[in-house]
Amino acid sequence: MKKIVIAITGSIAAYKSAHLVRLLKKAGCDVRVVMTQSAKEFITPMTMQALSGNAVVDNILDPAHEMGMGHIELSRWADAIVIAPCSANMLAKLANGIADDLVSAMCLASPKKIHIAPSMNRFMWDNPMTQTNVQTLLASHLYVMIEPDSGEQACGEVGQGRMAEPEVICDQVLSSLSPKYLPLSAQKVVITGGPTREAIDPVRYISNHSSGKMACSLADAFVDQGADVTLILGPCEAKPKLPMNIVHVESAQNMLDAVLANIHDADIFVGAAAVADYRVANIADQKMKKTDGQDGLTLSFVKNPDVLATVAALSDKPFVVGFAAETQNVIEYATKKLNAKNLDLICANDVSQGQVFGQDENNIVIIDTNNVKTTLSRSTKQDQAKKIVDLIIKKISITK
Structure with a gap:
């Protein structure tokens, strides 16, 4: 059974994370959910606990959880970490090595590649600072970027920045965990x-x-x-x-x-x-x-x-x-x-x-x-x- 941590940050696309958890559970994965404080403004921990079947962790300073160095334990437990949605704020934290919440600390402590599904307003996505952060993460070879889609956004604007659909994220994560024969490998x-x-x-x-x-x-x-x-x-x-x-x-x-x-x-x-x-x-x-x-x-x-x-x-x-x-x-x-x-x-x-x-x-x-x-x-x-x-x-x- 593949073990996957879904990290949710503050974005309206957090509602899609519920469907992503269901897809991964249906594929036979053991899923744990980690949330930032701002993520809880968009979707409740109770919802994610019911869907994942595991308690949701949302506080790096939770004495019970951190008694066992929870952020490190999660990073070692997981076969894959997926940040979906990943806000512009979290992109900036990860690119600059900031670890002031459970999600960013867990990622900084992880030895594995981390899948990131950005979600933000199109101008935030196109902003040179955001794109610099994206390139920094890709250059580190520690992160896999799942490109945001283009289309109508919750704010009413149209452009790139919508989180990729849960089916796309699920397929990419599962594929990375089950390497297939690649005929053009090394080509x-x-x-x-x-x-x-x-x-x-x-x-x-x-x-x-x-x-x-x-x-x-x-x-x-x-x-x-x-x-x-x-x-x-x-x-x-x-x-x-x-x-x-x-x-x-x-x-x-x-x-x-x-x-x-x-x-x-x-x-x-x-x-x-x-x-x-x-x-x-x-x-x-x-x-x-x-x-x-x-x-x-x-x-x-x-x-x-x-x-x-x-x-x-x-x-x-x-x-x-x-x-x-x-x-x-x-x-x-x-x-x-x-x-x-x-x-x-x-x-x-x-x-x-x-x-x-x-x-x-x-x-x-x-x-x-x-x-x-x-x-x-x-x-x-x-x-x-x-x-x-x-x-x-x-x-x-x-x-x-």
């Missing part, structure tokens, strides 16, 4: 995603509609199979859900530089970014002003480096997967790109009439070097990413 994967921005002047740029959702879904799917993933992401709102190395870039040249800096020893490269083919030849140092009598503007362009072709041309190239977003003759143009750039696989999709960019669903045809076509019917990008990764695993296994 290094580099992925590009999102658009690039090519500057015209300090305030204007040329870009495209790529949302980065497919690349982020692929990155998550690779991590789920055990890969060490570096995601090189152009400017977009999409984010992966699982922990990985993310490199943010702007232009095509930035993206190429980042790829070449990370491609060494890579086993797989996936070029899912919509890289601009051209950039402005002469970027203005100052904002370009409209003048009286000026009816038009002429810009000169030069070719951008081809990131995908550059990687595929390396003497020790990894397994290279490209994407072809076409508006006509989709299969024909994708096949030409596959052969011309020396790719191992290409994923072709029809982007005419806005059918792909920014959407949550997609339909893809995957073409290999033997001209074998695998059609993925319309489904979510997360589902298609998993199928693409599964196919890549099979192709790699065949070539080994």
Whole structure:
């Protein structure tokens, strides 16, 4: 029987913790609940005691509990500690080693990785101080971040900051306690995603509609199979859900530089970014002003480096997967790109009439070097990413 401590901090999402405890109990876990004082303003210890079947602990200065050094005993007893919800205040405490309540003291005394499910207002989540705290915790390799969801919040605003659903948290915790065979364990994967921005002047740029959702879904799917993933992401709102190395870039040249800096020893490269083919030849140092009598503007362009072709041309190239977003003759143009750039696989999709960019669903045809076509019917990008990764695993296994 797996032993799990659920730590609840002060957040309106505390009501979801009740369902999380029920899910873990249903999965056969022994669950103990720890609460901060502010958490009790949102849900009662009696409720959590009834659901968990164990007494709830909420005071680090409780003489009866601390007679046996309770916060240390809990940290040793647990196979996993889960803070759900985890407030911005608790994130700050953990990142700075503060241990002034039972939850923070227990975490500081724990030798195990701790799962954190943040919950807060979207501006609190986006605040640079919060993001610095998140990065500090991830860099310590002692914490596993369960990314908050985006959507409508209790305060009425819309954005990222909602605690992940209990089912997601439960699955991730149980998976961490029951390691499965991971076919891409020790494999290094580099992925590009999102658009690039090519500057015209300090305030204007040329870009495209790529949302980065497919690349982020692929990155998550690779991590789920055990890969060490570096995601090189152009400017977009999409984010992966699982922990990985993310490199943010702007232009095509930035993206190429980042790829070449990370491609060494890579086993797989996936070029899912919509890289601009051209950039402005002469970027203005100052904002370009409209003048009286000026009816038009002429810009000169030069070719951008081809990131995908550059990687595929390396003497020790990894397994290279490209994407072809076409508006006509989709299969024909994708096949030409596959052969011309020396790719191992290409994923072709029809982007005419806005059918792909920014959407949550997609339909893809995957073409290999033997001209074998695998059609993925319309489904979510997360589902298609998993199928693409599964196919890549099979192709790699065949070539080994």
